[in-house]
Amino acid sequence: MVRIEIDGQSYDVQDGENLLSACLSLGLDLPYFCWHPALGSAGACRQCAVIQYKDAEDRRGRLVMACMTPVADAMRISLDAEQARQFRSDNIELLMTNHPHDCPVCEEGGECHLQDMTVMTGHTFRRYRGLKRTHNNQNLGPFINHEMNRCIACYRCVRFYDDYAGGKDLQVFGVHNNVYFGRFEDGALESEFSGNLVEVCPTGVFTDKTFSAHYARKWDLQSAPSICVHCGLGCNIAPGERYGELRRVINRYNGEVNGYFLCDRGRFGYGFVNSPERIRKPQLKGYPDITVDTAESYFRNLLKASKPAIGIGSPRAPLEANFALRMLVGEENFFLGLEDTEHALLNAIVEMMLDGGIHSPSLREVEQADAVLILGEDVTHSAPRLALSLRQAARNASFELAGSLHILPWQDAAVRNLDKHVSSPVFIASVCATRLDDAAANTYRGSPEDIARLGFAIAHSLDESAPAPAALGDTEQLLAAAIADSLKQAKRPLIVSGTGCSSLAVIQAAYNVAKALPSINKQLVFTVPECNSLGLAIMGGRPLSQAFERIGNGLADSMIILENDLYRRAPSRNVDLFLQLADHVIVIDSLENKTTEHAELVLPTSTFAESEGTLVNNEGRAQRYFPVYPETESVRGSWQWLTIVMEDCQWRHHDQLTAACASAFPDLADIIQAAPGAGYTVKGSKIPRQPHRYSGRTAMHANANVSEPGQPHDIETPFAFSMEGDMAQIPPVLLPVIWTPGWNSNQAINKFQQETGGHLRGGDAGIRLIEASGTLPWFRDIPAEFIPTPGRWRIMPLPHIFGSEELSLHSPSLLERLPDFCILLNPLDAETLGVDTGDQVEISSLAGTWVLKVPVRIELTLPPGLLGITAGLPAFQSMKSWAQVTLRKVEQQVQL
Amino acid sequence: MKKQVFEGLSSAEIDEINAEMSHYEDKMAVSIEALKIVQKYRRWVSDECLIAVAELLEISPTQLEAVATFYNLIYRQPVGKTIIHYCNSVTCWMLGSDQVQECLCRHLNVELGEMSADGEYTILPIVCLGACDHAPVVMVGDELRLDITEDAVNEILGR
Amino acid sequence: MEKMDKPLTKNIRPDRAFATLADYESTGGYQGLRKAITELSPKEVQQWVKDSGLRGRGGAGFGTGLKWSLVPMDANVLQTRYLVANADEMEPGAFKDRLLLEQDPHQLIEGMIIAAYAIQAKIAYIFMRGEYHLAAKRVENALQEARTEGYLGEHILNSEFNLQIYLHTSAGRYICGEETALLNALEGKRATPRAKPPFPLVSGLWGKPTVVNNVETLCNVPHILQNGVEWYQGLGRGSDQGTKLFGASGRLKYPGLWELPMGTPIREIIEEHAGGMRDGYKLRGFLPGGASTDFLLPEHLDVLMDYEAVAKAGSRLGTGTLIVLDDKTCPVQMVLNLEQFFAQESCGWCTPCRDGLPWTVTLLKDIIAGKGRIEDLDTLAGLTRMLGPGNTFCALAPGAMEPLQSALKYFREDFERYIVGSHAVMESS
Numbered sequence A: 001m002v003r004i005e006i007d008g009q010s011y012d013v014q015d016g017e018n019l020l021s022a023c024l025s026l027g028l029d030l031p032y033f034c035w036h037p038a039l040g041s042a043g044a045c046r047q048c049a050v051i052q053y054k055d056a057e058d059r060r061g062r063l064v065m066a067c068m069t070p071v072a073d074a075m076r077i078s079l080d081a082e083q084a085r086q087f088r089s090d091n092i093e094l095l096m097t098n099h100p101h102d103c104p105v106c107e108e109g110g111e112c113h114l115q116d117m118t119v120m121t122g123h124t125f126r127r128y129r130g131l132k133r134t135h136n137n138q139n140l141g142p143f144i145n146h147e148m149n150r151c152i153a154c155y156r157c158v159r160f161y162d163d164y165a166g167g168k169d170l171q172v173f174g175v176h177n178n179v180y181f182g183r184f185e186d187g188a189l190e191s192e193f194s195g196n197l198v199e200v201c202p203t204g205v206f207t208d209k210t211f212s213a214h215y216a217r218k219w220d221l222q223s224a225p226s227i228c229v230h231c232g233l234g235c236n237i238a239p240g241e242r243y244g245e246l247r248r249v250i251n252r253y254n255g256e257v258n259g260y261f262l263c264d265r266g267r268f269g270y271g272f273v274n275s276p277e278r279i280r281k282p283q284l285k286g287y288p289d290i291t292v293d294t295a296e297s298y299f300r301n302l303l304k305a306s307k308p309a310i311g312i313g314s315p316r317a318p319l320e321a322n323f324a325l326r327m328l329v330g331e332e333n334f335f336l337g338l339e340d341t342e343h344a345l346l347n348a349i350v351e352m353m354l355d356g357g358i359h360s361p362s363l364r365e366v367e368q369a370d371a372v373l374i375l376g377e378d379v380t381h382s383a384p385r386l387a388l389s390l391r392q393a394a395r396n397a398s399f400e401l402a403g404s405l406h407i408l409p410w411q412d413a414a415v416r417n418l419d420k421h422v423s424s425p426v427f428i429a430s431v432c433a434t435r436l437d438d439a440a441a442n443t444y445r446g447s448p449e450d451i452a453r454l455g456f457a458i459a460h461s462l463d464e465s466a467p468a469p470a471a472l473g474d475t476e477q478l479l480a481a482a483i484a485d486s487l488k489q490a491k492r493p494l495i496v497s498g499t500g501c502s503s504l505a506v507i508q509a510a511y512n513v514a515k516a517l518p519s520i521n522k523q524l525v526f527t528v529p530e531c532n533s534l535g536l537a538i539m540g541g542r543p544l545s546q547a548f549e550r551i552g553n554g555l556a557d558s559m560i561i562l563e564n565d566l567y568r569r570a571p572s573r574n575v576d577l578f579l580q581l582a583d584h585v586i587v588i589d590s591l592e593n594k595t596t597e598h599a600e601l602v603l604p605t606s607t608f609a610e611s612e613g614t615l616v617n618n619e620g621r622a623q624r625y626f627p628v629y630p631e632t633e634s635v636r637g638s639w640q641w642l643t644i645v646m647e648d649c650q651w652r653h654h655d656q657l658t659a660a661c662a663s664a665f666p667d668l669a670d671i672i673q674a675a676p677g678a679g680y681t682v683k684g685s686k687i688p689r690q691p692h693r694y695s696g697r698t699a700m701h702a703n704a705n706v707s708e709p710g711q712p713h714d715i716e717t718p719f720a721f722s723m724e725g726d727m728a729q730i731p732p733v734l735l736p737v738i739w740t741p742g743w744n745s746n747q748a749i750n751k752f753q754q755e756t757g758g759h760l761r762g763g764d765a766g767i768r769l770i771e772a773s774g775t776l777p778w779f780r781d782i783p784a785e786f787i788p789t790p791g792r793w794r795i796m797p798l799p800h801i802f803g804s805e806e807l808s809l810h811s812p813s814l815l816e817r818l819p820d821f822c823i824l825l826n827p828l829d830a831e832t833l834g835v836d837t838g839d840q841v842e843i844s845s846l847a848g849t850w851v852l853k854v855p856v857r858i859e860l861t862l863p864p865g866l867l868g869i870t871a872g873l874p875a876f877q878s879m880k881s882w883a884q885v886t887l888r889k890v891e892q893q894v895q896l
Numbered sequence B: 001m002k003k004q005v006f007e008g009l010s011s012a013e014i015d016e017i018n019a020e021m022s023h024y025e026d027k028m029a030v031s032i033e034a035l036k037i038v039q040k041y042r043r044w045v046s047d048e049c050l051i052a053v054a055e056l057l058e059i060s061p062t063q064l065e066a067v068a069t070f071y072n073l074i075y076r077q078p079v080g081k082t083i084i085h086y087c088n089s090v091t092c093w094m095l096g097s098d099q100v101q102e103c104l105c106r107h108l109n110v111e112l113g114e115m116s117a118d119g120e121y122t123i124l125p126i127v128c129l130g131a132c133d134h135a136p137v138v139m140v141g142d143e144l145r146l147d148i149t150e151d152a153v154n155e156i157l158g159r
Numbered sequence C: 001m002e003k004m005d006k007p008l009t010k011n012i013r014p015d016r017a018f019a020t021l022a023d024y025e026s027t028g029g030y031q032g033l034r035k036a037i038t039e040l041s042p043k044e045v046q047q048w049v050k051d052s053g054l055r056g057r058g059g060a061g062f063g064t065g066l067k068w069s070l071v072p073m074d075a076n077v078l079q080t081r082y083l084v085a086n087a088d089e090m091e092p093g094a095f096k097d098r099l100l101l102e103q104d105p106h107q108l109i110e111g112m113i114i115a116a117y118a119i120q121a122k123i124a125y126i127f128m129r130g131e132y133h134l135a136a137k138r139v140e141n142a143l144q145e146a147r148t149e150g151y152l153g154e155h156i157l158n159s160e161f162n163l164q165i166y167l168h169t170s171a172g173r174y175i176c177g178e179e180t181a182l183l184n185a186l187e188g189k190r191a192t193p194r195a196k197p198p199f200p201l202v203s204g205l206w207g208k209p210t211v212v213n214n215v216e217t218l219c220n221v222p223h224i225l226q227n228g229v230e231w232y233q234g235l236g237r238g239s240d241q242g243t244k245l246f247g248a249s250g251r252l253k254y255p256g257l258w259e260l261p262m263g264t265p266i267r268e269i270i271e272e273h274a275g276g277m278r279d280g281y282k283l284r285g286f287l288p289g290g291a292s293t294d295f296l297l298p299e300h301l302d303v304l305m306d307y308e309a310v311a312k313a314g315s316r317l318g319t320g321t322l323i324v325l326d327d328k329t330c331p332v333q334m335v336l337n338l339e340q341f342f343a344q345e346s347c348g349w350c351t352p353c354r355d356g357l358p359w360t361v362t363l364l365k366d367i368i369a370g371k372g373r374i375e376d377l378d379t380l381a382g383l384t385r386m387l388g389p390g391n392t393f394c395a396l397a398p399g400a401m402e403p404l405q406s407a408l409k410y411f412r413e414d415f416e417r418y419i420v421g422s423h424a425v426m427e428s429s
């Protein structure tokens, strides 16, 4: 800490910080553009000017850029000095000479950092009489609009996109006041993190194209704190609704999890909520139009009439819904709804997390790792936001070197200039090339068995008592030794693995490596596929196949399927049979799918946007999400459908259910602390979901009803569907929308952090359920090397950010970014088959039960004998992971 | 004009670019030289060439374009066989660079930056050529020409 | 024998044939290098140059020996150190380095080898503007000669010292001359300047300690080594040491470039060496050191051309090449020409420069076109403060403001004449 004086007041600030960041941490208002807490300082915009005085005698001082000035003890500065104010106002005037002043038609309007800063500096009058330069805009794909005329050239976009996120297709072109930020040519932005441009850009150059289609001003959006449901990382989001439609998703800062950034699946995957495939009404086979009441009593009667029903849970449903189902059907009739392999993998992960004794890091902690081994994951596709964090971890060595040269971490360009000399090693062992390889010190490609073997060898290199794989090749041996060596030297080594390559051996190998590491600050993190995969696995239950057996054996004749499309879990034939065997199939889900098609009774449930629940992310952090807006009449939360039919149900409210779940499972005991319950009030009132300026409330339903309808009541959460209430006293974690007077953009978050870029005041959202304890014995089940069988290929599903996740596949914008429908083959295999990229092959299962024709793409890095497909893509649903198939070239019909 | 079919960089170009690489710590560093080498052979850098160079340097076309559009002497549009740069900086301006420009353009019947009809010349302004004691000056291709008068323009353009 | 009073240009012949290696050696060339390498330690060489009082000729006048002595010499993690000769000369009105490059390239090369030795750099670059084709050819030739003769390469003069020098020719942009932008350009990037600190001396080219020196600065070095510090100090006439290339351009009888002692009076340069104004023209003012220096007036003719004296008169020595304004050239239009240059050459990184210079140009154009308003002069004056030193990311914009601010001071009536009586004024008054 050092003591500095700002406008005559003394403050203690963090040593080594820059002055801008220090001022903002102190809660002072100082305008800025190019600086960003995650991107550091650039010094380009010159907006953060303050006056620095040499000493108490110095009355004139000199103008300095706060973001470029390190704080120093006894430093004296002024934000208020006339000269500084004038400069900041003049600077805005200059920025505005080319700005189109098109706020009324600009989608940034109302949450525009440029607007805020302009007002803050007091620049109100235009003296410039010249022409404004104009630019052509580009089509940047389905996610992002481009309006270059609004650009103020703060360089944030390229600094985020290129420098921070490793993108290669967005740059600055031209010089002087003709700089242009765009792509080499029109086309979709390639980075998986492109959506962050919307928030990184301080004005309306990059805006959310999916939002444009049904735009509303920020102040007209109703919001509630929420959690992304599109992968297992649990990024915090702020969805916005108007007129019963989810309009967009933006980042909600969580200092431990996602920080300032989301991935594009998380930001743009929300479209499923508004999808025409949404189930809005109960459906009963043979009865076209049933009421909710009918559905409810039908459901109740079914439960009474039949043999005990079985319940199939869901990794994409919250703990409470799964728990309610489990209570409804009884523990012995509850199944997790996971296919065997995934079930086994998740169980293994849970065991390692609970009893393995190794810390599972948050994303913030991931960013601090100084050596990383990724075993078997293409993180960018399986847990995208994690990839962004790992990319930052690779830079820790640069920060260290910079430190030795007295370069401070926020001196961004200077630190980056050192990046190419040193990097904290990231090793990636994966099935084929990954999107993070450019940040890797070394990569290894192999089958899951070979990846696991490498992992076991690394563990053995680190600790001789760990089992070693037999007959490992020399190259692998050397690589393992080298990786082990790097990891051993690291202070905060991190092992990353997960369910991505469907191999238990890989996960066990990852554990062995972590266990073998000498560092006390070692970390092990697993990616899991869905938003509550880990929570579900902690809760525990049997795999899906046993449910099949139970029905097959006639021990049960009806089943309740909770938010789970079984066709994504098991081969269609098995599911068909299973569903046919059951007398009654009740499905609770939000979107139509193949499983709902087969149901006798479909109960419409709300999505994350209209309901509440607790999810456990891959780190073991329980987080609560809240309804953004009330569900439509016939739709209920899954937990409500399930509890309402219970006899003498004691859980009339969600909080009670959460509490019951917490007390039923010791490992979930802390979930009640994930967020305050419905009784929480601020100065006696609930927290408003609508901003003060929310417009048209009295009129917005006038087309349906001329009298103003009452606001719906929310008795389940601390939030109200209204605009009444005091925003000022709300703890940051419960703020539906980030706003503070004068700060209308998301950058207002600095007012809610302990220090810029740090934790939220009152603590980041969520509660960690698991802290490292215990230890597990070495895993010794080392697979043999994978040797392809000639003429056979093994199906290897590869996750894809835009193809593999169920819900986001219903989002129109994402569909435009789907990976090509094709299979991947090693060039040697392609040669054997006589096929080239673009040719069609016929894939047949060994049993001859199905045949599929698919175009081929040659993938140099895919090991021979494997056939890569996009995991989770419905077109590949018939293909079971790891199944053996045969391939045949389809001779092209000659076109006449 | 016949449309040129792009067949990648010539081996001469590739060799020259590779030779430059040994002078620097990384490939990116030769980006400017590489573009200039391409221009030596083709006068300007087409999109196809730019993409090919980017591939050679293991950077993206976008990244190379960022560099290409920064520098003044990288031409991303076709230019004449000989570029005549006339200096329009302060001393030359004082001593008549406007007339020099006017004279050049009139003789060739072109606008600034335009290629003459025969494809021989393009006239472009340039900043101070470091010969202010002989203003006004022009640079014809690689050659600096001093103390330019209308006669000198005639002589340069051979008419 | 060496012409002791004109060390820099002693090899430059009136016929402008360039000095070959043999020519260069015949007048004592590479003796300074021999002395440095065989008799002095790197630290001693730094000290000699420090003691000589040599100040950078690139415009800022930073002590050269001092600069070298700030390079971390410990075995840094990054090992390598670099030297770069700044041969980007692009400032309007500056035409001194081209002469040295074209006529006596070995002088630069020797200076570079000594400098590299002093900071123990193993690789050096000559960063030359792309338009200097002849200079590039001659420097490349000279480098080849020097390699063949063992002045460059491994074990230079049988010592342990190795050095490679590469020529990089740029692709045009004035900002490349700014030393940190130059480093980005050398790395093949957009030539936007870098923030300082870290100074290139600590973390420069590819993050490694790097010294950037102007061509003329480096050309002084061999002579200091060869003839000694005292000799060098004896060359200056004012408060600065050594000789300097002074030039003058504009409507003069004999515009040109001369090597003269530091501290030569301006009058002597303009009236004697350049022969005074052309017939029919009178001197109205001049920019003493290139386009980015403040105007001075005839009353300043007796100011000495050294860093201090020119600064005291309210301008900068800059490159030491004078641009002369005559009485028939409109100072407002001249300033417009200069500002157009700067606006066009702004790298586009920082706001005041990127957006302030084009506005300056617009205002000046409006004024000249009779569309100016009297308050525009205040706006212009405001811009000169706004874009002043420290306010922008690098020194380009502050440099651009120097001629404008002094023109507003000295030639205000010329600005007003455009405005007064014009339609715009009537409207606004």
Ligand SMILES: Cc1cc2nc3c(=O)[nH]c(=O)nc-3n(C[C@H](O)[C@H](O)[C@H](O)COP(=O)(O)O)c2cc1C
Pocket: C055, C056, C057, C058, C059, C060, C061, C062, C064, C086, C087, C088, C089, C090, C091, C174, C175, C176, C177, C178, C179, C180, C212, C213, C214, C215, C217, C218, C394, C395, C396
């Ligand atoms: C916009 C700008 C352009 C510059 N151009 C040149 C140049 O062309 N040549 C040069 O030697 N220095 C130039 N400089 C100065 C350099 O930044 C640097 O100070 C100089 O090369 C250091 O060399 P010296 O210490 O030998 O003078 C320029 C500075 C600025 C701000």
Ligand code: SF4
Pocket: C175, C192, C193, C345, C346, C347, C348, C349, C350, C351, C353, C354, C392, C393, C394, C395, C396, C397, C398
């Ligand atoms: S003053 Fe700013 S915009 Fe101008 S050249 Fe320097 S850094 Fe670039």
Ligand code: FES
Pocket: A020, A031, A032, A033, A034, A035, A042, A043, A044, A045, A046, A047, A048, A049, A065, A066, A067, A068
């Ligand atoms: S925020 Fe400080 S210069 Fe941009």
